[in-house]
Amino acid sequence: MNFPAALLPHAVTVSLLTACGALAAAPLAAAGGAAPIAVTIYGDDDYPPYSYLENGEMKGIYTTIIQAALKKMPEYQVELRPVPWKRGLVKLETGESFALYPPYLRPAERPYMAYSEPIMAEQLVVYCNAPAIAGRPLKYWPADYYGLRIGYNAGFLSGGKAFDEAARAGRLSALPARSSRLNLLKLLKGRIDCYLNDRLSIVWELGKLRHEKLIEAGALAVEETAALSAEQGHLGYTMRDDGRFPYKQDFIRQFNAIIRDMKQDGEIRDTVEHFLHGPG
Structure with missing residues (x-):
């Protein structure tokens, strides 16, 4: 039976409002045997070894860490x-x-995104082919690289403010490609002079190219020439959903707490080691 709120005692009205609020929040708690809340998270499909698609399945270091965290959010x-x-x-x-994972922290460039607790650090480096850097001192980034063609993964430009300014001024060329593999093949063939990316990604992909015998005879020798600042990868959340994802704040709170615990107790470090080297 429904009663107008005006005819109910104040205490009863407050109780009903509180109950309604609790019911509205119930999906977030998912307690008492309620069905789990279905959530979709997207991952970069071509950023090995961190996040990539293989045989129809998402794999990679971030994928493995995020999957481990999500097991603690039943x-x-x-x-x-x-x-x-x-x-x-x-x-x-x-x-x-x-x-979406794993964005770097770019609040000015991506005002539509909120960021999780940092998951892990990636060391940005510059690899160049031998002919491009012959006779160059390469002590200062990016000044000693002026005039060169610097490749990077589209969406991951992170060479720093001075690099961005040099590219805009035409002192060097910043050339995007879709993936690490495409950039490294271009580097080995001399179509770009240097490549800017995470060290582990470069080493991983070079190893795969060698294993798959895709490095052609006569390919240029490449080497690491500079280590730049480290970047942290995150889980990035939309800030423009207009309430479409009512569980967002609860999810963020739980995920952040779990990632902090995983870092503190060494689980993320162990996950990375296991992914790269296997057991033992």
Whole structure:
């Protein structure tokens, strides 16, 4: 039976309002046997060894860490889906998708994104081929690289403010490609002079190219020439969903706490070691 609020005692009205609020929040708690909340998180489909698609399955270091964290959040049933990086950013910018991994912290460039607790650090380095750097001192970045063609992964430009300014001024060329593999093949063939990316990504992909015998005879020798600042990878959340994901704040709170615990107790470090080297 429904009663007008005006005819109810104040205490009863407050109780009803409180109960309604509790019911509205119930999906977040997912307690008492309620079905898990279905969540979709997108991951970069071509950023090995951190996040990539292989045989229809998302793999990589970040994927492994995020999967381990999500096992500790049983009230959420999360599907990890692959997406080309630039398309994934658009999905967050338009509020179409909930979350994407693993963006670096870029609040000015991506005002539509909120960031999780940092998950792990990546060391940015510069690799160059031998002919391009012959006779160059290469002590100062980016000044000693003026005039060169610097490749980078589209969506991951992170060479620093001075690098960005040099590219805009035409002192060097900043050339995007879709993936580490494409950039490294261009570097080995002399179509770019240097390549800017995470050290582990470069070493991993070079190893795969060698294993798959895709490095042609006569390929140029390449080497690391500079170590730049480290970057932290995150889980990025849309800020333009207009309430489409009512569980967002609860999810963020839980995920952040779990990642902090995983870092503190060494689980993330062990996960990375296991991924790279296997057991033992």
